[in-house]
Amino acid sequence: MNLKDYFQKAIEEGFALGAINFSNMESLQGIVEASMKARSPMIISVSESALKYMGSYCYALTKSAKQIYPHLFLHLDHGKSFEVCKEAVDNGFDSVMIDGSALKYEDNISITKKVCDYAHKKGVFVEGELGQIKGIEDNTSASEHIYTDPALAKDFVMKTKVDSLAIAIGTSHGAYKYSGKQTLRFDILEEIERALPNFPLVLHGASTVEQSEVQLFNQYGGKLEKANGIPRELIEKAVTKHNIVKINTDTDIRIALTSQVRKVLNENKSEFDPRKYLGAGREEIKKVVLDKIYNLFHSNDKI
Numbered sequence: 671m672n673l674k675d676y677f678q679k680a681i682e683e684g685f686a687l688g689a690i691n692f693s694n695m696e697s698l699q700g701i702v703e704a705s706m707k708a709r710s711p712m713i714i715s716v717s718e719s720a721l722k723y724m725g726s727y728c729y730a731l732t733k734s735a736k737q738i739y740p741h742l743f744l745h746l747d748h749g750k751s752f753e754v755c756k757e758a759v760d761n762g763f764d765s766v767m768i769d770g771s772a773l774k775y776e777d778n779i780s781i782t783k784k785v786c787d788y789a790h791k792k793g794v795f796v797e798g799e800l801g802q803i804k805g806i807e808d809n810t811s812a813s814e815h816i817y818t819d820p821a822l823a824k825d826f827v828m829k830t831k832v833d834s835l836a837i838a839i840g841t842s843h844g845a846y847k848y849s850g851k852q853t854l855r856f857d858i859l860e861e862i863e864r865a866l867p868n869f870p871l872v873l874h875g876a877s878t879v880e881q882s883e884v885q886l887f888n889q890y891g892g893k894l895e896k897a898n899g900i901p902r903e904l905i906e907k908a909v910t911k912h913n914i915v916k917i918n919t920d921t922d923i924r925i926a927l928t929s930q931v932r933k934v935l936n937e938n939k940s941e942f943d944p945r946k947y948l949g950a951g952r953e954e955i956k957k958v959v960l961d962k963i964y965n966l967f968h969s970n971d972k973i
C-alpha cells in the first residue's frame with residue numbers, strides 16, 4: 671500500500687498515521703522499533719534543518735530502516751521552497767510538504783501547485799498547508815491562531831491538487847501550546863470536512879507533552895516550566911471521529927530522548943560512553959511511540 675492508500679484506509683477505519691520527526695540514528699531507531707513491534711505503518715519526517723544536520727547520512731539511514739521495516743514512508747516536513755521539495759523528490763522521499771502558509775493565498779496556491787506538478791510526475795505525494803500553526807517561540811494562546819478558512823479549503827485543494835492538507839485548528843509547534851483553555855476548534859474541522867468529504871487532513875503541532883516526561887526532564891536539572899501539549903482525548907477524537915490521518919509529533923520525541931540523557935548523566939557522573947545515554951533515550955522514544963500508536967493513533971496491526 672502506498673501512503674494515499676493508507677490515508678483512505680485511515681479515514682474508513684478511524685485511525686491515523688504518526689508522522690514522527692527524527693534527526694539522528696537513535697531517534698529513528700526508536701521510532702522504527704516501536705512501529706515494527708506494533709505492526710504499524712509510520713511516516714518518518716525530516717525537517718529542512720534536520721536534513722541539513724544529517725546531510726546525506728539521512729538517505730543512508732532511512733534506506734537501511736526501510737530494509738529492516740518496509741512499512742515506513744519518508745516525508746519532508748515543512749519544505750519552504752520549490753528547490754528543497756525538488757531535492758527531496760529527487761532523493762527518493764515518498765512525500766513532501768510544501769509549507770506556503772505564511773505566503774499570500776495566491777502565492778501559496780502557486781508554489782504548492784508547482785511542487786505538486788513536479789512531485790506527482792515522479793509518483794511522490796504532496797501535503798500543503800492552509801492557515802497558520804503557531805511556532806515554538808510564539809507561545810501564544812489558541813485564540814491568536816490563524817485558523818484555516820473552510821471556505822478556501824476546497825478551492826485550495828482543487829487548484830493545487832495536493833494529496834493532503836495541513837489545517838490550523840488550534841494546535842501549535844513546541845512545548846508551550848496553551849496559556850489559556852486547552853481546546854481545539856472541532857467546529858472548523860467539521861466545516862472543512864463538509865467542504866472536502868473524505869479528504870486526508872493533517873494535524874501539526876500535535877505533541878501531548880506528557881507531564882510525566884516533563885517531570886523527569888526537570889527532576890534531573892532541566893527547566894521546562896509550564897510546558898504543556900494537546901490533551902490526549904482531543905488527539906484521539908480528531909483521529910477516530912474525523913478525517914485527520916496524519917499526526918505530526920516532534921517535541922515529545924525530543925523531550926523523551928533528552929530527559930533520559932539528563933537522567934543517565936546525572937546519575938552517573940563519570941559516564942562518558944554515548945551508547946549509555948543515547949541508548950536510554952532510544953528506549954524512551956520507543957516507549958513513547960508505542961503509547962501513541964496503541965492509544966492515540968490506533969495504527970497498530972494495520973500493515
Ligand code: G3H
Nearest residue numbers: 717718719720748843920
Ligand atoms: O514542525 C517543525 C518541526 O518540529 C521541526 O523543527 O526545524 O527544529 O527540526 P526543526
Ligand code: 13P
Nearest residue numbers: 844874875876877920921
Ligand atoms: P510538535 O512540536 O507538537 O511535536 O509538532 C511537530 C510538528 O508539527 C512537525 O511538523
Ligand code: ZN
Nearest residue numbers: 843874875918
Ligand atoms: Zn509542523
